[in-house]
Amino acid sequence: MERRRRRVGSGRQEAASKEPTARPPGSRRPEPSHLYLGERLRRAKAPARARTHLSAAAEALGRLGAHPWTERAHQGLRACGTPVPRPGASALTPQQRETARLAATGLTNKQIAEKPGLSPRTVSTHLHQLFPKLGIASGAALRDALERLDHP
Incomplete structure (x- = not known):
């Protein structure tokens, strides 16, 4: 009986020691391991690898x-x-979409504000709110983000 236990135990240790420590993302490694390794690499000042x-x-x-882990x-x-x-970044409001469309053409906040009759400060607020929604x-990157939004 004891011999069997030793063999099973030693086999587990051998398999664990042969496993590489860092696998590429396409491997069959569990997702939390990717998360842990990515966090470790980021803290070790290797953001590209992370x-x-x-x-x-x-x-x-x-x-x-797994929403908490995804976040x-x-x-x-x-x-x-x-x-x-x-998370929760829903579609743009019509006013934000119009502001983003005008900003993508290269107009300044003051020029954008003249079109729909807004203040430049409101235009700035709309742009500040829509950047995280678009992930930019x-x-x-605004023009490309709007194209992705219109043509997924």
Whole structure:
């Protein structure tokens, strides 16, 4: 009996020791492992490597419906500098869509405000609110984001 236990135990240890510590995102590693490794890499100042693991974790955990874990992966991606749409970011309001369309053409906030009769400060607020909804960080990406929104 004891010999059997030793063999089973030693087999587990051998299998565990042969397993590599860092697998690429396409592997069959469980999603929380991608999340953990991505967080560790981000903290170790390796954001480019962390992004691959965090995005794989976010995608897989999102498919599984593990929302708290998905949000944790999204937070890690944001910390790495990757724009990620915030949860509950619904479609743009008609006023935000019109403001975004005008801003994508290259108009200034003051010029945009003249068209629908808004104040430049309101235009600035609309743009500030819609950037996270579209998952972008600058006005330069606005045109492409609107195209993705209109033609998914």
